[in-house]
Amino acid sequence: MRLLLVEDDPMIGETLLDVLRAEHYAVDWVKDGEVADMALRAQQYDLVLLDLGLPRRDGLEVLRQLRARRQQMPVLVATARDAVEDRVAGLDAGADDYVLKPYDIDELLARIRALIRRHAGAIEPVFSHHGVALNPATREATRDGVPVSLSAREWAVLEPLLARPGVLFSRAQLEEKMFSWKDEVSSNAVEVYIHGVRKKLGSELIQTVRGLGYMVPKE
């Protein structure tokens, strides 16, 4: 899952980047409103973690423009602005959720998972299909109830596919979800990790649509 972290405080940004990467998210970090806007125009993210008090362009403005462009990605506002009217303004501008600094990191991660899940249209906290279940909260993968150990990249390629069964993802789309700007991506990375997933969870789970990409078929 690909996240955009918009945070101007270097200390918060650095640590949050580490925490999110440890949770196997592919994270891009931008430090001001202008760059955030550019990133949002260029890239489809699975979630945006947005600070409001940003240099150059306020986070609310970035959010309004995002929604004005009819981009649907979930936005979690994480800010120090605690007044009720700020929260109302944030939610009205198109935020899906609002957390106050200083937040608890476990709560923040849970909210991120919930937003991604809801955006995928799932209600249960576990993505489950064809006997394969992924629990993003615990990072546990099971096949017919038996735990399976997936590497971070294997998880990263499987999660978006399993989250939206029946949706076709191109190789480029999967790459985007797996890697941030800073990651070196080899040309056959997606194939390599899909191969790894098939070996562990069975070849019928992920279907290859030749020339187009991959999908998990609907049940």
Add this chain to the structure above:
Amino acid sequence: MSLGASGHSLKGRLLAFLLAAVLLVTLMLAATSYRGALREADAMFDHYLQQTANSLRGAAPLGIAPEAFDSGDGFELYIQIWGPDGVQLYRSARSALPPRAVLGFSDVRVEGSRYRVYSVQNRFQTVQIAQDMDAREARARAMAWRATWPLALMAPLLMLAVAWVIRRSLAPVQRMRRQVASRAADDLSPLETQGLPDEVRPLVQELNLLFDRVQRAFEAQKSFVADAAHELRSPLTALKLQAHALGRADRTGDEATREAAVQRLNQGIDRAIALVEQMLVLARQEAQAGQGQPAQPVDLQALVRDGITAVLPQAQARGIDLGVLEGDPVVVPGHPDSLAVLLRNLLDNAIKYSPAQGQVDVGLHQQGSVASLVVEDSGPGIPEAERTRVLDRFYRVPDAPARGSGLGLAIVKTIADQHGATLLLGASERLGGLRVELQFRAAT
């Protein structure tokens, strides 16, 4: 400021004094009027006696019916008439008067009753006419009372009028009191001055000015607290995240990650401490500005020497060449501690924002009555558009290479204002970075 509790109510006093005065004047008036009426009645009765006596003098006394002189309410006249030879010609009923009397008016006491007697004599007869004094006095009192009682009625009316006037006159004060009493604790909006008497209006106007000052101080305080709370959230968030990262590193057991996490946590704590310290410095300086302590002569040369010594290790650690460019002896009136804080902030900034191996110059010079302290650095400087905003609390220039508390220049500005000094931000021509100049009025 309780009006009633201290026993010093204006209304109460006015009412008490005026009502007492009304009462006193009414009583005095009633007393004199009563006495006057009595005197008049006395004179009138005497005149009546005289008239009656004179009318009897020439008449044939024997034909007078005694009841003609009896008004029937005990207010009767007692008459005796004697002939020239002393023979009593007439004597009215029930007269117990002595057979002789002095001519003219006299008071006579007979058998416990007092009489007013008038006697007149001519060639043919002597007429004596008398009145019972008690009856006469009762009659006089009744007449005097009739003259006095309207006053007794007027007094309460007058009192009511006085009370009404006082109440009405003090109504604006009452209204003001209610207006103040019904206010919320933090409501410092001005009081209505319309309809106030001239005596009270200046007081209320002064109060409004005070409210205004308090309000502004209040708002500055409130915004500072709000800003401070807001600003503290970032370092606290960082600390929380860093602590979390440290906990995770402990679990995964990677020594290098753990060390990095500890280092970050320490940096986070240092930053929180620095921010809190800067906030305290600013709060203290702002409080001091309000206290108006007397200025004393400050030797800026010594101040610069001490200031540079203090930050030298910091500068050397980054290989920055820190030194004094011009060092005129300059003395300005001011507060040495505050000026040391000011210089420290300027030097900290200059060192922080200069690149490694950069240069920071301090200059002191005096031209006429203007003394200048100049700090220049070889950092990125501040774009012209940002130069007024950087003086605001917690404002940070976007893309600044280092991240400070956002308070340094706000502190400098506060202290400069406190000293009546002019703070000029510009670009350093020699070093390419920021040039901060403070212009003081030098001590003479």
